Ligand SMILES: *[C@@H]1O[C@H](CO)[C@@H](O)[C@H](O)[C@H]1NC(C)=O
Ligand SMILES: *[C@@H]1O[C@H](CO)[C@@H](O)[C@H](O)[C@H]1NC(C)=O
């Protein structure tokens with residue numbers, strides 16, 4: 001749970017960082033004292049705004065503000081080229097850029113909106129407003145010079161108009177249903193419930209033939225269906241994001257034609273079939289997110305040619321065959337390798353020695369990967385690791401790591417999340433000593449092994465940032481004292497231990513108060529407890 005949640009956040013972060021770097025070059029309103037705006041542009045802008053209302057609730061970005069509040073109709077400031085969010089062409093004076101993202105705009109837009117009279121627009125950004133489930137009017141075709149269109153997180157609904165395909169200059173098209181630009185500011189990952197946009201219907205595959213399209217963002221439109229079409233040779237796509245949408249079908253062989261592709265996000269869709277070996281031709285690919293689909297078959301060995309790959313996230317699919325070690329060990333730029341919860345054949349922990357070559361790894365997910373043997377010694381070479389999961393998932397075959405947790409784990413000082421649940425690890429672990437050495441830990445799940453934890457009270461100098469603690473079946477005889485000072489607990493599992501007697505007062509007062517508001521608390525089932533729940 002911890003891993004997937006964090007991973008979700010992480011994915012947003014990388015995708016939004018990318019958008020910042022690639023999409024939003026320099027789109028700021030600028031003072032242009034020498035160009036006065038055209039009357040018809042000013043009047044179209046004002047009519048557009050008059051058809052809407054200003055409502056604080058329409059934007060979710062905490063830094064949002066009503067840009068149009070400073071727009072002025074009086075003589076002193078009638079030059080619309082100087083208004084917030086507007087950019088005019090320096091020579092012609094026509095409005096060529098309109099950025100009213102996060103501007104508290106609320107109301108419907110229909111085909112007679114004066115927005116479509118701004119025919120010189122090259123950039124239009126209306127993200128993070130609330131357009132009351134309006135259908136995107138087909139009059140969008142009037143804005144034939146558009147190179148960038150961003151309507152993300154702005155509550156449009158209905159079918160995407162076919163006329164969009166006529167905007168042949170489009171380089172950036174962002175119709176994601178949440179505004180991912182917000183993620184940089186918000187520490188809270190979005191829940192699907194937030195994605196209220198209901199764009200639906202089938203995206204015409206011709207969209208991939210827009211000759212200049214570099215960035216296509218369609219994420220979080222769960223009712224928007226589509227397929228990846230045959231890609232043409234001269235395709236310019238650099239980023240394709242259909243995460244959490246209704247896209248399905250196979251990855252076509254012609255994916256090899258996306259020579260510029262650096263970021264491919266297909267997670268949590270309905271894709272299936274084998275990964276074509278031609279994927280290995282995408283030598284610029286840095287992020288490959290395929291997790292949560294119905295892909296099957298073996299991973300093509302050509303994946304070892306993806307020399308630029310930094311994130312490989314293919315967990316929760318149905319890949320089978322052997323983990324292609326000789327290919328994966330080639331991917332030395334990898335910072336995240338997320339391959340758990342597949343159907344790969346069983347492997348011995350010794351055979352994972354290649355993983356020590358991936359020196360940049362910070363995230364390693366080998367959950368439910370049928371690993372047999374001791375804790376893989378090669379892991380101890382991965383000193384950059386912050387998240388490590390060797391746990392199991394109830395629906396799937398467990399890993400079967402055995403032996404004790406080696407003290408060389410203490411080398412992994414950057415670990416923030418460690419999930420080892422559901423193995424056969426044994427021996428005695430001094431949890432206090434462990435936490436003393438692993439000062440960054442926030443998530444520690446050791447549940448359901450054959451471990452016996454020592455929890456004697458010591459000086460309180462261990463990590464105080466524990467967020468998730470899972471110590472089910474750890475042969476505990478008392479409430480672990482290290483919980484005493486934890487202020488950020490979300491989830492505590494102490495079930496199936498040998499703790500008896502009253503719940504200590506410090507636990508009720510210091511621990512319970514933090515946990516109760518968030519996740520359920522799992523306490524040992526023994527007769528002596530009186531829990532005020
Ligand atoms: C639009 O303006 C906002 C600030 O209000 C800025 O954060 C955002 O990057 C701009 N969007 C584009 C596409 O330039
Ligand atoms: C469009 O919306 C305006 C109000 O903004 C309304 O006056 C007009 O009747 C609507 N036109 C159509 C065709 O729905």
Ligand SMILES: *[C@@H]1O[C@H](CO)[C@@H](O)[C@H](O)[C@H]1NC(C)=O
Nearest residue numbers: 053054055056057058104106
């Ligand atoms: C914004 O939402 C809050 C809570 O739902 C509501 O109380 C408030 O009236 C809304 N504000 C406006 C301007 O609609």
Ligand SMILES: *[C@@H]1O[C@H](CO)[C@@H](O)[C@H](O)[C@H]1NC(C)=O
Nearest residue numbers: 053106107108109131132133
């Ligand atoms: C929002 O849409 C509903 C249904 O189409 C309509 O009745 C309502 O007037 C609209 N509200 C605004 C503020 O445009």
Ligand SMILES: *[C@@H]1O[C@H](CO)[C@@H](O)[C@H](O)[C@H]1NC(C)=O
Nearest residue numbers: 111112113114116117139142
């Ligand atoms: C679209 O542009 C044409 C001129 O090219 C104009 O006559 C028409 O009114 C525009 N449509 C809208 C809805 O603004």
Ligand SMILES: *[C@@H]1O[C@H](CO)[C@@H](O)[C@H](O)[C@H]1NC(C)=O
Nearest residue numbers: 195196197198199221222223
């Ligand atoms: C998707 O469509 C279903 C059925 O039409 C609807 O109930 C659901 O609310 C839609 N989901 C979103 C996110 O719009």
Ligand SMILES: *[C@@H]1O[C@H](CO)[C@@H](O)[C@H](O)[C@H]1NC(C)=O
Nearest residue numbers: 210211212232233234235236
């Ligand atoms: C891509 O190729 C097609 C035909 O193969 C051509 O019509 C189109 O103009 C080309 N686009 C670019 C951007 O070169």
Ligand SMILES: *[C@@H]1O[C@H](CO)[C@@H](O)[C@H](O)[C@H]1NC(C)=O
Nearest residue numbers: 255256257258278280281282
């Ligand atoms: C992909 O790589 C294979 C083998 O290296 C090569 O034969 C093929 O021409 C490449 N495809 C493209 C489109 O470059």
Ligand SMILES: *[C@@H]1O[C@H](CO)[C@@H](O)[C@H](O)[C@H]1NC(C)=O
Nearest residue numbers: 301303304305307326327330
């Ligand atoms: C490793 O990468 C190089 C180029 O980066 C490539 O030539 C080689 O075939 C790859 N090896 C494997 C096993 O994928």
Ligand SMILES: *[C@@H]1O[C@H](CO)[C@@H](O)[C@H](O)[C@H]1NC(C)=O
Nearest residue numbers: 294296297318319320321343
């Ligand atoms: C996974 O793949 C296997 C074949 O390798 C197949 O038998 C099985 O039905 C697939 N499972 C799912 C859930 O697609």
Ligand SMILES: *[C@@H]1O[C@H](CO)[C@@H](O)[C@H](O)[C@H]1NC(C)=O
Nearest residue numbers: 353354355356357378380381
């Ligand atoms: C892993 O670490 C061990 C001990 O520090 C070292 O001997 C070995 O060479 C390392 N392996 C790699 C591949 O770096």
Ligand SMILES: *[C@@H]1O[C@H](CO)[C@@H](O)[C@H](O)[C@H]1NC(C)=O
Nearest residue numbers: 427450451452453475476477
């Ligand atoms: C559980 O801990 C007790 C000491 O408290 C020890 O005697 C016993 O062997 C442990 N059980 C297991 C399965 O490790």
